[in-house]
Ligand SMILES: Cc1cc2nc3c(=O)[nH]c(=O)nc-3n(C[C@H](O)[C@H](O)[C@H](O)COP(=O)(O)OP(=O)(O)OC[C@H]3O[C@@H](n4cnc5c(N)ncnc54)[C@H](O)[C@@H]3O)c2cc1C
Ligand SMILES: Cc1ncc(C[n+]2csc(CCOP(=O)(O)OP(=O)(O)O)c2C)c(N)n1
């Protein structure tokens with residue numbers, strides 16, 4: 029087998045499932061340890077470095093990290109990574125003096141950002157400390173994008189948005205609200221800016237053109253409807269509401285409808301639960317508020333009688349899973365009585381303000397062609413990010429796009445090729461403190477995932493903006509931090525030291541380790557002490573061991589990072605080493621770096 | 632030693648055996664031995680073997696004397712019965728346990744110090760009586776627990792950690808066992824788990840005294856250059872002469888060997904032991920040949936391992952002495968204590 033190369037960051041990075049899954053590579057286990065030590069400010073700053081909006085994301089992040097979490101494979105439930113982020117944000121003290129300093133003297137480069145959503149705000153956050161003059165043009169009255177006007181305040185309070193957006197705008201960003209860009213050509217022709225970033229989102233809700241669609245004024249498009257609620261243009265709804273679609277927007281629509289006074293709210297889906305776009309926790313939260321979620325229904329027409337919407341007709345299906353595929357068969361037509369229908373079937377990009385003859389290519393779906401690494405369009409100096417780049421995604425992706433675009437803009441403005449990107453690096457440092465003591469808590473906690481406490485149902489519906497989740501209390505936090513397996517503390521192997529005593533193999537609770545004859549990967553795999561079940565996790569292979577020439581193989585999949593292999597190893601061949609990903613941002617490069625830079629929070 | 636207890640989660644592919652237990656259910660407390668001690672590796676082999684044989688832990692008696700090796704019964708089968716005797720006296724306790732409850736599966740763990748010095752006489756008589764017991768001698772050439780003095784198994788010329796050489800001739804436990812008439816004699820190495828697990832399984836199934844001498848390096852006091860009981864030395868000099876392939880009763884025989892290279896031995900429970908011989912002329916049921924072969928290999932500076940000698944069908948201690956079948960604890964009271972009249976009669980026989 030090929031000897032595993034652990035000198036480049038990818039091998040160990042992948043072991044840290046959450047960090048690998050996080051688009052912005054947030055150092056989750058490190059911030060969880062900081063929370064465990066009560067170092068909330070440090071935990072917050074570590075988060076902010078990669079995800080920029082810890083308070084916001086600690087509430088509403090899509091959490092790609094959680095399904096990836098190793099703990100899911102160990103006891104079925106991920107560590108509550110997102111909730112812990114909120115703990116750091118809620119408990120920190122004033123961190124303003126730890127925000128990056130903004131140079132008085134500017135570098136002479138001006139950048140225009142279109143739209144004040146999380147993507148543009150991240151670009152501003154990364155470029156301001158480097159001396160750029162950044163102007164944000166925003167159509168609406170305030171910054172925040174969909175985070176502000178679409179995500180309801182009962183999930184994401186205004187104060188949290190104001191605070192974290194404030195940190196960026198207060199760096200001296202020239203934020204021009206109520207200033208839509210109506211012509212990109214005009215903006216470019218003005219030659220006022222050295223680079224332009226388009227972070228205007230995917231603002232158009234999809235239509236559902238079926239008979240009756242335009243015969244009633246009680247049929248709404250979800251994201252527009254939410255926006256109208258945000259701005260106070262809508263403050264009531266019918267009694268029986270049907271929502272078409274089961275994505276994030278549908279979840280916010282159904283819960284908002286409840287708060288505006290609807291009695292009966294149904295969310296109707298074409299497929300079965302397994303295929304819903306909404307996250308499981310969003311579905312749970314909606315059901316807790318007595319929203320009725322219905323499967324296997326495909327809309328046929330709006331039933332309008334004498335100009336009044338009285339129902340929605342559907343085709344009902346039966347569903348079966350055959351060979352992992354959903355097979356649906358028509359059963360009958362059904363009509364669900366209702367007085368309001370809200371369409372939440374998706375969003376689209378729309379760029380009426382971008383001229384098609386300025387050298388900025390659009391593809392056959394009328395979406396701009398954007399490079400997946402540099403985020404530049406086919407027009408030099410015009411960059412895209414967030415939902416505007418590749419269609420609707422989520423906040424954390426918008427943030428990562430922003431980081432990458434900022435790197436490109438910086439290269440571009442400094443006259444360097446944007447394809448030359450600063451590489452990621454790593455540092456590894458031993459956590460050994462004594463014979464059986466480590467600088468992290470290696471004991472396994474069997475605690476169950478802590479449940480978020482919600483305010484009472486009747487309290488929720490009194491005020492549209494009352495935050496539902498209370499956040500973890502001290503006891504919950506204490507239990508939850510201990511569930512983290514410290515996947516960043518790597519089992520690091522030095523093959524020349526191994527005397528093949530088997531102690532590590534014997535002690536490993538989850539049978540990760542095998543010493544066996546070398547051979548083709550498939551042969552070696554067949555000889556593992558326990559089968560490698562997860563193709564997404566690495567298989568470490570050492571070079572030949574001294575005494576017998578066999579090799580040490582480790583299946584990373586279920587490793588608990590308990591450190592017992594290293595405690596039982598007589599020769600220190602296994603060591604538990606803290607892996608730190610050196611993740612470059614605009615103007616922050618680690619090339620040639622040997623140790624963690626000073627700004628890195630020590631473990 | 633580690634301060635943690637071993638975390639509960641286990642690999643999802645861990646199977647349950649016929650009595651509904653996983654391998655992890657056969658573990659014991661956390662070892663307090665030095666990291667890398669050969670004895671821990673033997674413990675792991677014991678765990679594996681008991682699991683594979685579907686033996687319910689509560690039907691097992693674990694016995695030992697004094698020494699690092701003798702501490703190890705605490706680290707396997709936490710639900711089994713256990714007795715940690717004084718130095719070298721494990722065989723007596725085992726004999727008593729066997730008489731009182733012949734249904735218990737007995738495993739005795741001892742060291743080279745415990746067995747070949749203070750307990751030498753005890754070992755000899757347990758062999759002679761053919762006590763139904765699997766006796767493991769975890770042989771590291773030193774008294775580990777008392778900080779590495781040479782034991783009686785240390786080879787001439789083997790050096791201590793400080794560098795001085797042993798001058799006295801060693802006692803080879805395998806030759807002793809053969810001489811005293813042991814009915815099952817094997818040698819193995821803690822670093823060769825595949826071989827060891829098979830031997831332990833065969834030994835547990837053998838009716839009578841099963842003896843396995845296991846080279847088990849002491850990483851702390853006897854794993855240096857100059858030691859003849861180190862990992863490196865044993866790896867270099869170990870020669871497997873008879874590979875035991877233990878086929879439990881309910882399994883099918885699948886492995887194919889060349890004719891002549893295999894000798895099959897049927898155990899008292901009708902399970903089969905297939906002995907795969909490196910030398911086709913060797914007969915592991917011939918005691919004199921076994922003795923000679925071990926000596927020859929020694930002369931050639933080799934450590935012969937494998938199942939070196941086995942003979943089945945000889946009466947064990949309980950049969951020789953007409954011990955009541957079944958455990959004493961389940962005898963009806965009248966039978967266990969037949970009354971003063973019976974005692975009188977018995978005493979009369981000796982007057
Ligand atoms: C109902 C709903 C709920 C959601 N819930 C979640 C959630 O819980 N978690 C999550 O991670 N994501 C969620 N999302 C997705 C998330 O909000 C978006 O993916 C994210 O906000 C995209 O960020 P962005 O910066 O690309 O653009 P946006 O946030 O869309 O911001 C774009 C901004 O550009 C402005 N703009 C547009 N055109 C122009 C122009 N021509 N000139 C000037 N300004 C312009 C807009 O007014 C807007 O302020 C949700 C989305 C919706 C619709
Ligand atoms: C009666 C008695 N004499 C001496 C001792 C001291 N003592 C403890 S362990 C030991 C030798 C153990 O050697 P061995 O059986 O080889 O075990 P190891 O530690 O090497 O596994 C001795 C002499 C004792 N505990 N009791």
Ligand code: SF4
Nearest residue numbers: 536587588590591593
């Ligand atoms: S840290 Fe070592 S002993 Fe613990 S689970 Fe991972 S490989 Fe096994």
Ligand code: SF4
Nearest residue numbers: 526527529530532597
């Ligand atoms: S415990 Fe250490 S020396 Fe022993 S086999 Fe494992 S890595 Fe090698």
Ligand code: SF4
Nearest residue numbers: 665668699775849850
């Ligand atoms: S002293 Fe030697 S025999 Fe005892 S535990 Fe340590 S390594 Fe094992």
Ligand SMILES: [Mg+2]
Nearest residue numbers: 742743771773
């Ligand atoms: Mg010893």
